[in-house]
Amino acid sequence: MEQKTEELIEQLRTLVSKMRAYGHAQGVLYYDAATIAPPGGAEDRGKTLAVLSEVSYELQTGEETGKLLAALMARREELDFITRREVSELWRDYERTKKIPKEEYIAYNVLLNEADAVWHKAKVESDWPAFRPYMEKIVAFNKKLAAWLAPEKKPYDALLDQYERGLTMETLDAFFDVLKERLVPLIRRVAEKGQPDCAFIHQEFPIEQQRKLSDWLMSAIGIDREYCSIGETEHPFTDGYSKHDVRITTHYHLDDPLSSLFSVVHEGGHALYELHSGDELEDTMLSGGASMSIHESQSRFFENIIGRSRGFIHNLLPKLQELFPQQMEGVTEDMLYRAANIAEPGLIRTEADELSYCLHVMLRYELEKQLMEGSLAVADLPSAWNAKVKEYLGLDVPDDRRGVLQDSHWSGGSIGYFPSYALGSAYGAQLLAKMKETVDVDAAVASGDLTPILDWLTERIWKKGSLYDPQELFEQAAEAPFDPTYYTDYLKEKYSAIYGL
């Protein structure tokens, strides 16, 4: 006897609520691991994650799930817009995850829990040999993963598609070519101009006061703290389990307050996106961000386009003077603006200036490509890393902590994620151009009330969750196809003015 569509939808809601519950529990376990859990607990947490990820796998790929989704797919036309999208996304996940053998899926989750703990320690101690065997296993798994998911594709293309549907090396090669062609000469001209004196920003800024600054920053960009908290981790990140529970983290450096400052604004951009997911998407699989690149377009938009703007610096200065009266004595708005917009190649991606940022991404992209095609062995990764840093940024890497071990992505199992950062940065510049057609962005930032900007982003992106594929969502928002020259033009204009080119 055939089931009614309403019954099937009810079963779908039960399935989704379970999936979300297990996702939430595993998410909190990871968050806890990165924030407060004692280091020695990693192994026992692995046992727990093994149990929970087995259930998650079953929920995603089990026979019952398959039958239910197949039945709903057959009646797609009867479903409302949201449910239809949810079912097709789940069906896609079902078909995709089913290709990964269950034992491998669980073992990989357990491996990542351990790898993350090892990486945390290895980074602090600059101990690549400790992390290397984990990286080898992660690369090996990702090669198998690519073959399971899309044997017809090149392995790295199969991985890219996980983070950005449809993204390929062909697209990225062309994108990075544009960036290289336009940015490298610009960076060279900036370098010839020399740097302003920013010694004032490398005094001691007590952490306790920096924590207060974080509170102010979150409020300044419009984050409702009822639904968003802040923690402290080695590597800043954002996690969200619903629009009512989002967390950002930061890392404080005593002699570099701008590091945490822009981390908070960057992660705050991710948080705003999650916090403004549409109410109608709550409790569905579609709430939250559409893809990594769209997510990064928001975080990089807040970090750079908002956070490093004249207007934001104008409002930031009195707050810094209040929190750090001694350190900020005699510092003018212009000095702070220049310090926040230094364009000078450095070793750390998350602290890179806007101009050289994409070169950091590009070198990771190229290394990942080589790892996946097999032309680079994990054992050679540090030397390959260091060579590329020398080539693109002109710098010597003094230790692996500031080199190959600096990011948490690989230890988290993400290969193919990095390009999203560059793509997101470029998306942000094009969205800014569109936004400026109807919103006086500079005036809003200078006024300290970002509401018109938040509203524009809510309407065009945030409230839509994962209702659309990322490329489609971007084009809806920008009302045009993606064009990276918006980004290169934005950078050229901004940095020409700052450095008087």
Place this chain on the structure above:
Amino acid sequence: MEQKTEELIEQLRTLVSKMRAYGHAQGVLYYDAATIAPPGGAEDRGKTLAVLSEVSYELQTGEETGKLLAALMARREELDFITRREVSELWRDYERTKKIPKEEYIAYNVLLNEADAVWHKAKVESDWPAFRPYMEKIVAFNKKLAAWLAPEKKPYDALLDQYERGLTMETLDAFFDVLKERLVPLIRRVAEKGQPDCAFIHQEFPIEQQRKLSDWLMSAIGIDREYCSIGETEHPFTDGYSKHDVRITTHYHLDDPLSSLFSVVHEGGHALYELHSGDELEDTMLSGGASMSIHESQSRFFENIIGRSRGFIHNLLPKLQELFPQQMEGVTEDMLYRAANIAEPGLIRTEADELSYCLHVMLRYELEKQLMEGSLAVADLPSAWNAKVKEYLGLDVPDDRRGVLQDSHWSGGSIGYFPSYALGSAYGAQLLAKMKETVDVDAAVASGDLTPILDWLTERIWKKGSLYDPQELFEQAAEAPFDPTYYTDYLKEKYSAIYGL
């Protein structure tokens, strides 16, 4: 065909690993809620807990579990000592939990998650009316719970048994009578003596420095930070998911460093107990503490018998002088010892001196008794609370924040827990007497190396986990039945010396 015992044991191990995984996940969700989660996330967390606690309930009470445990119970004699105990404990839980209707069990878990969030806010805002409806539901549930669990018993006896097997009002009434009879005259004589001037301890002690003090304290009592972290919460507590993952929390008060100091040592005592559970009990249901009163006997032992001793104060003073040079200028060891051992009734249980502490517990015990027997309505709880504070402590309660809302136990669903604190305090004094027969406790504390004390407690209590019923465990350790006069004698001797009676 009958299954082999080894197969049954293998099934048991799978069951236990699942139970532990769900317990761990739910534990971390609660910990996260109390530490970092944004307040607005409570409702969504409730949805997750509903899903997980349903599985926990199924694991504990399902048909398969029942069959497995029954089969193992029938072969108890074939099982090794640890497995035999584990099976009989699980069987007890199975029979017990099965009596609670599943929907009620899940609904109560969801209620507690919400109640905890409401209580946190209500306490800060001293808003009893906000919490009252939750307290009403919690009391109503506990009445039903008592009837489900042990309809033949008085309701409050049924609840007491949950936290301390076999404990009854009859035992407690007799115990509190001894305390009242011996302590009330002592408290009166101390009061007549007047208090030393302790103004120095109520200056401003920066939180950042207090955090460093916590690190020192944890190390001073022998906690291995590899397996134990510290967080910050409204109400200090300890949680442990295995001997490799224990967390304590504290609450810092700017003008009262002793509050957090003794919280850390108290919670540190709980943590030490969990951290030293026997290796052979790992991954079983028997790791960790035997009961609440045994747990409190350890925490109160460290807080008071160790932490407030001459020797500990002797080692603490230079650390305080290092961290707070200005505030501690001119403070002598004797001044600090007196400040740490002020016996003067106050409003807050967790900050109470050793002498009046049990009166705080007694008043909660009496109120719980009345709530359960129905002679006190929840609506009248604040006025009944305030009247008892006046009667036993001679104080007026200025607001509910410092009155009926001060503890987290009721919002956490625990009715019948409080007596464990008094019982534990008394256990601790008797254990001290026994320990002193073979260990030079004062010398160990004064030397700064607690190893002989930690070893004694490990051998006699900590490593045994839940292998024995609490009363049995205590008698093994003390080599004698429980006798509350050890406690009253200890207090009399200590405070007679301090106040020169």
